Amino acid sequence: MQTDDLLAFLEDKASCRSNGNYNRNSAYGANLDTTLSSLSANIGNDGFYSASTGQGADRVNAIALCRGDLQLNACRECVQKAGVDLVDDCPVQKEGFLLNELCTLRYSNDAIYGTLASLGVYGTWYYEGNVMSPEQFQEDLRKLLEDLRGRAAAGSSTWKVAWNVIGPDYQKIFGLVQCTPDLSSEDCTSCLNSAISYIPESYDGNTGCLLVFPSCNLHFKTRLFYNETRLQELEFVPSPPGKKMGSTTQTIVITVVVVVVCLIVAVSAIIFLRKRKKQKPTEIPQTTDEISTVESLQYAFSTIKAATNDFSDHNKLGQGGFGTVYKGELPNSLEIAVKRLSKDSGQGDIEFKNEVLLLAKLQHRNLVRLLGFALEGMEKLLVYEFVQNASLDHFIFDSVRHAYLDWDIRYKIIGGIARGILYLHEDSRLKIIHRDLKASNILLDNEMRPKIADFGMARLFRQDESYGNTSHVVGT
Incomplete structure (x- = not known):
């Protein structure tokens, strides 16, 4: 896919899927509201939460994921706003997702936990000045993304995030990739392979890229854009227990x-x-x-x-x-x-x-x-x-x-x-x-x-x- 086509495709962040409709005053509508509220209220430091409400045809399943370096308050605000926007954009559809730079939200009446979502992408390209060696830039980028893909896919059931920097001082590339941790290693690899496939095979002047899929995301730039301290804090922290100590x-x-x-x-x-x-x-x-x-x-x-x-x-x-x-x-x-x-x-x-x-x-x-x-x-x-x-x-x-x-x-x-x-x-x-x-x-x-x-x-x-x-x- 060419860059211009991709940019045109990325303008709409929300997607409503044709998987049945519902009325806002129905049991499904009430379950959807409850589930979305649960996501923003209960998502923890690891930035991932899944919730389900209801039974049978009225059951709602939802998943939320924040970018790995996002602070908890900002994560919850992003998920809460994403839920409101998604309901506005998909007022009657039983399935939809919303993607942006900081968080993703996905809901459906079908089971989605541990399931790779293959459709939908949001992203943009960055130009931050010329690089001194385009060939070296492209080779370093390839090595970086391959390394990050493998490390993220090898992550735990609560954390599939990888970041690193590569290249000489005059031409560094910073990268961050992430999968929803409910995915298997194979599905995480597959999702990131799809993201990498959107990147042109030859350098064309772009020095950064953001690609967000429902199940994974990829981000690289020629300057530090992620909060490494926050990532290091969270890398070894397990999913929080249901109730934390209060005082x-x-x-x-x-x-x-x-x-x-x-x-x-x-x-x-x-x-x-x-x-x-x-x-x-x-x-x-x-x-x-x-x-x-x-x-x-x-x-x-x-x-x-x-x-x-x-x-x-x-x-x-x-x-x-x-x-x-x-x-x-x-x-x-x-x-x-x-x-x-x-x-x-x-x-x-x-x-x-x-x-x-x-x-x-x-x-x-x-x-x-x-x-x-x-x-x-x-x-x-x-x-x-x-x-x-x-x-x-x-x-x-x-x-x-x-x-x-x-x-x-x-x-x-x-x-x-x-x-x-x-x-x-x-x-x-x-x-x-x-x-x-x-x-x-x-x-x-x-x-x-x-x-x-x-x-x-x-x-x-x-x-x-x-x-x-x-x-x-x-x-x-």
Whole structure:
């Protein structure tokens, strides 16, 4: 489709579908009003909400999505206005959608949750000055959109958003893509492929574009247009629970109670484990064993370097006692977390082999999974599974995120940590004491399931040992 044709097609943001009609004073009309009001009132920080009202032929299903970096109040205002405008534009139609730069709204009497909407697009082109190298611009844009498409499609059931910047300082391209998170990875990819297909194959002077479909959107410019701080805040936040805690007093009381409960659980677990019948002694492998026992897990250093974009700051996830952790993506699209050990961290070959040998032998849903390692000269890399929601301390000590830790989630986290510790102490082939268990070493996956991480200070025990001595203080 040519640019002029596309622009002409994009002038109308609302679309009324021929899927039956209704009267405003009918049950369907009342259900539609209720559903649209529910969208604007209940949409959360993640900018996505679906609602249904009624039964049978009078049932209304609706979905709303705000741009990933939009603040909550602005999101709700956009969705509320979109609902009013859509009813005005489609006064009798049982199905319609409205698209604009900041939010989309879609309703139907058919089931639409998890369904890709293939028709309808709103968008515009931008011209923000000439680029120095059109060929390089086009190639960088292709790489950027391919990267964003893959990352968005690999997102969770609550968040399918990706953003990045590419190109030299004199010719940067900023991109943001998004799918409604109810879509499957395949449908998200398909929707973004449709959006990308609207972009001309050859550079024709346009340096930016916005394309909004009912199920996805794509946006790129030669200047920063999105709120990266807001995106980073929301990237690891799960969907909010139905009801949030209301006051500072409630928060303080709940926090204190949770701490007390955790202490009781921990003390009870220690007493139980010490009284538990001892198992048959197991020989302890030496930490000086040759790392050849896990050679099958070794990656080429160049592969990990490429996966992390040469350990770029944009890929940085955090800083630990022994080094920096980066997010990466392997050629097979598998997301990974890479710990790059500091050369002066104090974790030498023994500690490195210790962590590799330990994790290679551990298999439990509440322990972070080691995928492999890489060595080159002084460089030591540990490659882990990527755990989406970062660490527990990001939720406990954050004024916004701590509200997502409702009682169900807290109980789930406490139980998962306890199961992981029980496995380490009693149920694994090796008896392992972590020695550095803290909130920053508890990672949370996309279902808020805890995974114990960072075994650099761990200590091995025989199954018949209940205590031991250490030559130096460890832990936090």
